[in-house]
C-alpha cells in the first residue's frame with residue numbers, strides 16, 4: 001500500500017515539472033502527468049518500477065559503513081540474501097563504486113550470497129527487517145537453525161550470560177517475551193540450569209533497542225548517547241555477553257560517540273568499549289565481514305592515540321622518566337601490532353588501496369617513526 005502511494009506521489013511529482021499550464025487552470029493543482037513521456041504506460045508500471053528499485057537498491061555507505069544514501073546496480077542486485085553470506089558489497093573508495101568481495105571460499109556453481117541487513121541482529125529482528133524492506137522471509141541456514149530453536153544451540157546474538165559458569169563463558173537462551181518473571185535457563189557450556197530474571201533482562205534489553213532505534217533515525221546526539229550508555233552498558237553487561245544484541249552495537253556506538261576523544265577519560269571509555277566489541281564480534285560475524293574489520297580498524301586507530309595522554313617532555317634520566325618511556329613503548333608496540341593486523345585485514349575485506357586501508361597505513365607509518373625516535377632518545 002505504501003508503495004502504491006509512493007507511485008502516485010511520483011506521478012504527481014512528475015506533473016509538477018511540467019511547464020506552464022493554460023491560464024484557465026489552477027497552477028497549484030497538480031494533475032497526473034502523461035506517463036508515456038516517461039516510458040510508462042500506466043500507474044501499475046510506475047509502481048513496478050518503484051518496487052524493483054526499492055527491493056534491489058543498496059544502502060550507499062561511506063568507507064566506514066555510515067549510510068549516506070541509496071545506490072543501484074543491476075549486476076550486484078543479482079546476489080540473493082543470506083544471514084550467513086559468502087560475499088559482501090563494499091564501497092572501498094567512498095561512493096564512487098561498489099565491489100563484491102568473497103569472504104569465504106566459494107565453490108564452482110555455489111550461489112553467491114550477500115546480506116541485506118545487520119547480521120548482529122537476532123532472528124526476529126532480521127526477519128522483520130527483511131519483510132519490511134524487501135518483502136520476503138529468510139530461510140537461510142542460520143534462520144532455519146534459529147527458528148527450530150534446537151535445544152543444544154544458543155544463538156550468540158540473542159542470549160544471556162551464565163554468571164558464575166564453571167566453564168567461564170557459558171550462555172543460555174534469551175527468555176521469551178511474556179515469560180514468567182523468573183525463568184530457568186540451561187547453560188550451553190556447563191549444562192547447568194540457572195535462574196534469569198526475565199522481566200529485568202527484557203526491560204534493559206528493550207532500553208538498548210530503543211537507543212539503537214533513535215540512533216538509526218538520527219535522533220541521538222553523541223552527548224546524550226554518552227550519558228545514556230554510561231549506565232545502560234554496565235546494566236546490560238550484568239545479564240548479556242558482549243556479543244549479544246543489542247550490546248555489541250551499543251559498545252561500538254559508545255566508542256564512536258567518544259571519538260575523537262576530547263579528554264583522556266573519553267579515550268579510556270572509547271578504547272574499553274571498542275576492545276570489548278572487537279573481542280566479541282567474531283562470535284556473530286564472519287572474520288572477513290566489513291563490520292568486524294571496521295571494529296578492528298577503529299580499535300587499532302584508538303590505540304595509536306594512547307600516548308597523547310603522556311606529557312610531551314620526558315626527563316629520561318629520572319626513574320619516572322624511564323617508567324614513562326617504557327609505558328609509551330609498550331603502548332606503541334600494541335598499536336603497531338593491531339595496526340599491522342588491521343591493514344592486512346582491510347586488504348582482505350576492502351581490497352588493496354581502500355580509503356580505510358590507506359588511512360591505517362599512514363597511522364602505522366607514524367607510529368613506527370615515533371618508535372624509532374623513542375629508541376634513539
Ligand SMILES: [Zn+2]
Nearest residue numbers: 083138140143
Ligand atoms: Zn536468514
Ligand SMILES: [Zn+2]
Nearest residue numbers: 165170187190
Ligand atoms: Zn555455565
